[in-house]
Every structure is written in C-alpha cells, then in structure tokens.
Amino acid sequence: MIVVNLKDNSTTKQIQFFIFTPYQIYVKVANFLYEDIASHIEEEILNGVLQLGDKLPSVRMFSKQHNVSASTIFQAYYTLESKGLIEARPKSGYYVIYQPKKYRSDIVNSNQKEIPAIHELTTDGMISHIVDLLSAENYTHLSSAKPDLSLLPTASLQKSVKSALTALGADILNYDHPSGNIHLRQSIAGQQIKLGKAYTTKDIVVTNGCTEALTLCLRATTKKGDIIISDSLTYYGIHQIIKDLGLKFIPIPIHTKTGLDLKFLKRSIEKFPVKACLLTTNFNNPTGKSLSTAQKKELVQLITKRQIPLIEDDVYGELYFGKHRPSTCKQFDTEGLVLYCSSFSKTLAPGYRIGYTIAGKFTETVTRLKRIHSLGSSTLSQQALVGFLSKGRYPYHLKKLRHTLQANMLSYCKLIYQYFPEEIYFVPPTGGYILWIAFPEDFDSVALFEAAKMQNLIIAPGQIFSMNVSHKNYIRLSFSTPITEPIEKAIEVLGSLAKALIQKSYL
C-alpha cells in the first residue's frame, strides 16, 4: 500500500493506492479538510444543536478561529448549501434552513416480547398486482427501488463498451468463465480490500445480479423444508425466493427505532434447527436500518457458534452518507460461514445484471450451481464493467452518487415535513435511497396506494415488504429521483391524500 499525503494551506488530501493487480489500481479517497468541517456542522444541524434560522459564523471569523483558509470554509459552506442544509443570505451570512422534525414516538409499535415462530408466507396475489405497478410505465414513481438513470455515469460506461468491442473483437461473443470474467473478479476483490479483506478471484462468483447470488447461496446452504431466518421486513423479491424454494422461515423483527432484534434472533436459533440466515446488514430495504459494527460482530459470533451460514445482502452498502463505509459481517467471518452478496445494480447499471457472491466455504457449491443452471453471465455486460472499473473512476462516481443521494434525501424530508400529516413518524436514513414512513396504527396504506394510483402516482404500501402482511400503516418512498416541480407536486398530492384518509378515519 502506498500512502500519499498532499498538504497545503487550504486543503489536506490523503490518497491511498492499493496496488492489486497489473490491471487495476484501487484508489481510496480520504476526506478533504472542508469535508470534515462540513460534516461536523451537518451533524450539529441533524442533532438539533444548530437549529432552523441559526446564523453560522462568518467565513472570516471561522477561518481565524480554527486557523484554516477562508477558501476551505467557503467550500464547506458550499457543500452544506448544495445539500439544502444552509443558505446564503445577501449581505448577512449563512443560515440554517433545515430542521429535523420531532415526532410523537408512541405510534411506533414495538414487539419486543414476541416469541420466535415459523411463519407461513401469505399468498402473493395482492403483492404481484402491486409489484407489477411498481415498474409500470406512464406513472410518476415515488417508490422506485432502482437508481435514477440521471445519477449513473452513462457516458463513461458507453465508452467502456466501445473500448471493449475494439479491444476484444470476436472474443466479446465468446463464453466467459462460468464464475465470471477474471478481471471483473479482480476488481471485486480489490473493492473488498478497503473492508480489510484480501480475496482471490477464486473466492468470487459473478452472478446475474444480486438476485441470482441470493438464490444460489440459499440453494447452496439449504434444501426444501429447511428453516431459515430472515429480516421480517425486506425486499419482496427475497420473500418470493424463500417461498419458491419451499423454505420455512422465522422473521426477525426490525424495530423502527432500534433496528434488527438480535436477541430475538438468538432465541430463534436456540429454539429451532435453523439452516441459514439471510439478512440485509446495511440500509435494509425498506426500513433503511443497519446493524452497528458491534452488532455485526455479535451476529457473526452467534452464527459461528452454531455453524449456521449467514447470507449477507449488502447491495446498498456503498450508498452511505456518513464519513466511512459501513462494516460488513463478512469482515468478521473467520470460518467462511458468511456468504456475502452484492451487485452493481444499485450503483452503476441495473440492466447489466451483474452481481456477485463471496461465499466462503460454500464457494465450490455456488460455483457448481451457477455453472449448471446458467452457464455464466453476459460477456458483454461484464466487459463493459471491467473497462469502467479499470479506469479507477468507480470510487469517484460513488462519492458523487452518495452526495447527490444525501442531498436528495434532505430535500425529500423537507417536502414531507411540509406536506405530510403531523401524525407520521420516520427516521431519516443514513444511506441508501429509501424512506420508511409510519402512519398511525389504524392507517391503511393500501388505501393510500389506491388513492395515489388514481392520481397517477405509485407508492409502495408497507405490507408488501412484510412476510405476514404486517406494517399495514407504513409506506416506502424512494428519493433516488431528483426533486423537480412534478415530483414536489406529487409529494404534495400524496400528503393531501394521506391527510384525507386520516381525517376520514376520525369521522
């Protein structure tokens, strides 16, 4: 590893080069000083230390007090402004324009005393109807689970495709290795280095998106009729996989405030012969919750003690808003029990259908299953990614993407505070692009879904993310689409519809 320190009066930049293969250099970009200052102020705003209307210190004063150049402070303020947290008022200075809303927390249902039990998956007839609409054309989508196309580096990726065509000639038509393109696997191994793990290409299997990775890992660790553990709230596609593979499952509660209930998980594996766990450890879809590093360590200990494989879905892991990439369970896995799954669908190119798994001691089985049932992934898609990744632009793209998503999130929150009924509750997420909004307990989010659909708006009602049609009073919104006038209008309309539904229930 080579560490380069660049320092002058105004900025400090540390670049660490991980030289991994002759083909690629992985660059980990450390924070600039202005970014540190901005995130310090940001925290104060989000914690309520700095409140709506508060004036920030003048650039000159701040610069003098902390012995940093004025341009650094300007850059910090500019960053906060671009996120919609502060604004410059002519001849007056910078003011806080954002305030996290305080909500009544009594509407949050906490099921702390629930007893672990095997649940039946309810019929998915209603779900498929809604799921079909989630990708239907001619609607305004407020709950899209894919990155908005405007956030993706289209031009660079197109260039990579063209370069690959020229470089490879007829070979681009050939089968690639069943486990995936060797350079792509090198790149994926390189990304894991920043999480402190060194893998070889043999540890990695490239799949048809994260979906296929999850299916293959479940098939490698379980058989029909086995009991598994999974998030009680999760992407409906995961429920469908579990159901289709004929697995029994114990849903682990995710509390709106505290996240995944590890104690419940512990009681579950003590009580039942659980064959595998399948959990989204960072920015769970739909709740946005992550396990803390301590919780991840604890979880790995728990499963290691009982030798239960853990399929870790980390598809949103790179979309963190904080300073550091969140940890993974895979980091703490010493016995190859964690089957790590992710993809490039949430960050680069959903349509390329490229995901991967690092399946530990199950790698051989997963490799075999991939070869048998799909023979390998698209050479063209893989080569396009290889070209893009080899240029070292991915870390920069991700940084920009995270910044935009966080700014989007703050804008959406503001509009929701403005237009939605008082009675809602939600915790602004620290990554991903999903908002999980609770309404009062008797609220019917399918009624809201139907009312919104009449206005050509699509949202996702909470129960489609639950294995047992709970969370009927929740909705999932996405903030991946940048705010435009029609989007603001849509949020306003949705707010009115929700208010009307709440009022109606009082009559």
Add this chain to the structure above:
Amino acid sequence: MIVVNLKDNSTTKQIQFFIFTPYQIYVKVANFLYEDIASHIEEEILNGVLQLGDKLPSVRMFSKQHNVSASTIFQAYYTLESKGLIEARPKSGYYVIYQPKKYRSDIVNSNQKEIPAIHELTTDGMISHIVDLLSAENYTHLSSAKPDLSLLPTASLQKSVKSALTALGADILNYDHPSGNIHLRQSIAGQQIKLGKAYTTKDIVVTNGCTEALTLCLRATTKKGDIIISDSLTYYGIHQIIKDLGLKFIPIPIHTKTGLDLKFLKRSIEKFPVKACLLTTNFNNPTGKSLSTAQKKELVQLITKRQIPLIEDDVYGELYFGKHRPSTCKQFDTEGLVLYCSSFSKTLAPGYRIGYTIAGKFTETVTRLKRIHSLGSSTLSQQALVGFLSKGRYPYHLKKLRHTLQANMLSYCKLIYQYFPEEIYFVPPTGGYILWIAFPEDFDSVALFEAAKMQNLIIAPGQIFSMNVSHKNYIRLSFSTPITEPIEKAIEVLGSLAKALIQKSYL
C-alpha cells in the same frame, strides 16, 4: 404476407416478406435454381450414385440438356467445389473427390430389447475433470461445443451494440422487462412464423441462454423426486441439471443408426408416472440424430394422450444442411404441452447468454420463476441482438453459417477417413457441428482422451454424454473450427493414437 417472384433466364428467386411488426421485416429466402441443382448432385454423391473419381457433365452439355444458363451450372459446381465434394481439373472438367465410407455395422451396439428403468446418475467427479478441460486454454480443441468465432458476424454485431448505445442513451443501463426485451421477443416470434406458428410476445420468455430455459422449464413442470424421461445420450450439462434438481430419470436409448427409440419411450410412459420429457429433437448433441417429422408427430400424440409436458431443446435446429429447416414438436402441439427452448448461442453470440422458451401452458409459471430467481436478462446483450435482428441479416448469416459448417463437416470426414483406424463407424450428420464416432466395443475412449491430452489435444470421450457411463467406446468431435494445417495435423495425431490403442488391445 407478400410474395415476390424474381425470375430471369439464369436464376429464380422467391422472397417472402412476413410483415410482423413496425420494427422488423422477416425475410425468408427461398433457394436459387443453382442451389437446387447443387443439392441434387450432392445427394447423388452422398448416396454413392456418383462415386469418387467420376467426371461430371461439362457445363455446356449440362446447360443444354436442362435448358439452364451456363452461369447457373457454374454456380452450382462452384458451390459443390466450396464444400469439397468436387474439384475442377484444368482442361478436363469437374470430378467427384469425395466418397462416403462404408463401415462394418456390426460394432454398433443395439439395445432394442432393453426394459425401461429408472437410472441412477453416477458421480460426476470424472466428468467435471474432463468438462473443465473442454474449455481449458492452451490446448487444441477438437470437441468444442461452441461455434468457432470466425463463423460469427462480429462486425455487424459490434455495430449493433454501438447503435444501441447511441439510440438508447442511459436507458441501456436500465432494467429491461423480466420476460425479456419486447423487440427481441417480437423477433423470436417472427422466427417461429417459418415453422407455421404465430406467437405473441407474451408467449415468449427470454432467458440466460438455453441452459436457464431448460432449468426453468424443468422447475415449472416437476418437483424433486419426480420421474422424467430424457435422451440417454445428451449434453452433460442437462444431466447435471436433472441431477441437481433431484429428479429421477428414464434414459431413452438413441441408436447410432436409427436414432431415438420411440417404442421404448412409449413403454416408459406406460410403465412409470412420468412428469416430463426433456428431449433434443434436432441434431442431438452428441449423436447428431433428429426425430423425423412423422416421429415428432407421434411423440406429440403420445405425450398429449397422457398430458405429459415435453421440454423440447432445439438449440441446433437452425444448423441444418438440407434444403429445409427441420420441423419441431412445438409445431404439432395443440394443447400447450410443449415447452420449446432455444438460444442464440450456437448461431450468433454464445457470450451474450441469450436464450428463450415458448412454454405453452407453463408460460406463467416460467415467467414467475425467471422474475424471482434472476429478475431479467442483460439489457445490453438483448439490445445488441435486437439491433442485429432488426436489420434482417439473420437469415443470410444462418445460410452462410450452414454452408460453412457443411463444408467443414465434409472436410473433417475426409480427414477422418484418411487418418482414423478402419474399425470406426459414424454417420455424417445432417446438421449441427458434431461428429459421434464409434470405436470397437472394447475401446476405451478415456484412454484416447488421456493420450490426446498428452499431445495437447482435447477430445470428448463418449461416456460424459451418457447418464450411466455407457458408450465408453465413442468419442465426440466438433467440426466448427475450419480446417487449418494444425487442425489436420491434430486429426492425424489423434488417428495414430487411436490406431495404437486398438493395436495394443490385440496384443
């Protein structure tokens, strides 16, 4: 349908335009007169009516006798010359230079009296070792099951990719429909028109190659422990799918001379509660055998009577050497019981990983399984194909490909006649690119495989295509790679090795 007849003195050409969608025109190219003449002469050579060394009528005489222009006869002779069937000798005329070899047929084991029984799949340890070598680098491959890259329209496909990038912009990064790109499905439906069937896009599910199509169709029609019927000799990948899905199977014998034993199949479905049939109906890999149209009709009647779904693998169907595309069982399916599976991997771009199924009454289930377990195929790969297909070049490419493959086949046969031991037996195939060669019954083709490997040559020993390690005296060769000096040398070496092994067994 618009039929255009072009006729002048020398050529007759009939072009039928099937106008199917606003996006594509499907062109069915009928035979030119010179082609009809050429294939008539070809038949006479292959049947032994015209023999090695025979002189063909002079162009002038032929032209006069049949009242066709001299240029038509020249074209016919040129076609035969390009296939290696005849040669021009200066100042003398055209001579037959090919002779199909007569073999002793007593070495062909016929198991006509075998009784239907459920077979255990043997361990595939040995098979994986060999299968890994079938795609290993740094060897000369004489048994490749993919089209040689030199036979594919690389430039046109590359152009299509570039056009798709320009036309679609960021949309190329987006998810496509889980059932596949709508224009691609229109094209696939269009191809079926020439088989006399009209499908809509809703009947078609695009898959990750034919492999995924077969897996999905098996999963849609069977569950673990069910009994299915399959070719006794088939692509080892199909055995692995059957084994992995936990299915029991009855292998239907394929006789080297007469092909699939339909009587045996009938007895099998009478005796056992068979849940599905999985058969390659045209140019079976490795035997090269097809069912006749009459047999296909009979098969469909048999399965319809008992309502058993038939998964029809037609991945080689377009690679016919005769005048007409062979029929399919799907053509005669009136109740939606045939799940037709094919791909573009053997004809256009193996690495694109694009296959499809027309699954009849199982379409909804297959669609659901595709969506759940892989969410859709690569947008990029699909768009590249759409671009190529929409230009209407596919029929022309196929025609050229078929011609080249047939010419290759004849060249390979010649070399095999020249260098291989007298004791072999094989039937030159009428399509595909695979030769299935029988040695005397005590011959050990794995010994030949090992000996060849030492010389850096890879062939496929017969038993890897058998579910129960039979056919130990067979090898599979491929004639997809055009003959070059190293290939001729390789065949010579292989012949010597085989001769040495046979001699050794006499000592």
